[in-house]
Amino acid sequence: MSVAADAAAAPVLATSGLTKRFGGKTGQTAVDAVDLTVPRGAVYGFLGPNGSGKTTTIRMVLGLVRPTAGDVRLLGGRMPDDVATVLPRVGALVEGPGFHPYLSGRANLARLDAADRLADPRTSAQRVDEALDRVDLLGSARKRFRAYSLGMRQRLAIAATLLQPRDLLVLDEPTNGLDPQGTREVRTLIGRLNQEGVTLLVSSHLLSEIEQVCTHLGVMRTGRLVAQGSSADVLGSTRPSAEVTTPDTTRAAEVLAGLGLADVSPTPDGVTATLDGVAPEAVVAALVGAGVAVRGFVVRHATLEDRFIELTGGGFDADE
């Protein structure tokens, strides 16, 4: 296949015009013309509120759900037709951990390994235990899944993706239900896997958990991909803002407006505005020169959270 021939440049995953409508022509459009591009070696943070279409997109990428329109190129193959040849190189955790409740964690992984046509049965036990060890579950390997805490279940699901060496890991909400400690461990694991050469697609509706490890970001809103690119690109398109703490609110606002700053608005203890290329020191000088009593001055760069809310229009579940 010519696309995959120059593999160094070819993305691990690329969708074009990917669309899913549930319930026929009049049905609800869950995913609307999404062009996802996950470059080789990336940690791609796939963000969006609950119900924005992330999981449906992931299900189409993995061949679980058939697209209404558009196509998916995954590791040089075309999904869902090439499921059998492509998916062995993909580890996936889709929409939370799903395991047999009355089997132990180890037995659940052994079952998945037995189902793998390409797995070597002679090394099965060894690989299962190594995967459990990587997520620190070896001590609870013999416990029934039913007795696992939510965090342990989530870790078992991650372990299931590590039974084989992979080129791509798709982790849908991997930190769901984890405590801060567990979340940090997952983040560390993601970083380590990435260093080993694995590309990762990690979805989340919790931004702070994912922001620190992602090299690339894609943001979904009501079924549409509203932003995509390297983290710097996606975050960089926001402008820093100035936050002035002062009792002279009215005077300060006039000065900021006079300097040509946009979005000037009062806060309970001061004024904020978008810097728009004006140097912060010039703003402070102007304020002081105008006799404004400046008690505090902060330049805030947009966090992913701000950008996210800007892109998705606020509330996490607003679009359901």
Add this chain to the structure above:
Amino acid sequence: MPTSDALPAAPADAPEVVEPVDAVGRAEQGARPGAVGAWLRFLRSELRLILGRRRNQVGLAVLAAVPVVIAIAVKVADPTSNGDDATFLNQITGNGFFVALAALALEIGLFLPLAVAVLAGDAVAGEANVGTLRGLLVVPVTRGRLLAVKYVALVLGALLGVVLVAVVGLVAGAVLFGLHPVVTLSGTTLGLGAGLVRLLLVVLYVTAYLAALGALGLFVSTLTEQPMGATVGIIILSTAMWILDSIEQLHWLHPWLLVDHQLALVDLLRDPVYTHDLSLGLLTDLAYVVVFLAAAWARFTSKDVTS
């Protein structure tokens, strides 16, 4: 072909945890277990899953309890009570061999179909319900392969149930009444060995019926994510067929019913075996297997897995 050379697996200098996996995890050339070996491995795992489940073990115990109950009931009842039906009950006092046949004839109406319905409900709907279906499909297990393994395991489970009933029946009969040469329904006498061969044929005939019901059940199981719903649906279908089959006025419908020829199993106890109804029964079984496995395949391979 996807370019596997252009997309290398984890680098060779990966940390120690990964390296042995990389070296031995995938059985590529030479060491490759082969398609048949891999298929059998998955089937074994499926059978372990079925047999390891407490509820299924209890179900097997219930199946096995029926011949014991029959044997004891006949033993303690008035030995002079007599009937003239074909359920073999009245022959038991003379020969423990008939406990197995009586048990199978009694269980074919509800208990054995119920067992198949439970296994079929678990097969696809059950996996969808606990969320393991998506996990299997992304392993990846192709959908056709998954259905094939599920169906074979289902049939083997049914066979196990039928064999268990027959064996427990033989043992209970032997203990309480002794085993003797078998008097056929035609009045001739078969040696015990020949009688056991006939019993084996009955076991296979009943299993063929259950295999056909299993195909129907597997199809129902692909329609829902609720295993109990699938099980109840299969039982309703099975029981409805028995009821319809007993209404004389619906005789035009009877040839289409899976259950119409199942009691022909008594013909295996005639001498010589009366094959007319038996072969019709087997043909009906075959037709149900073909139609409903095709339906299950068509449904499952085109289905959006959103569970």
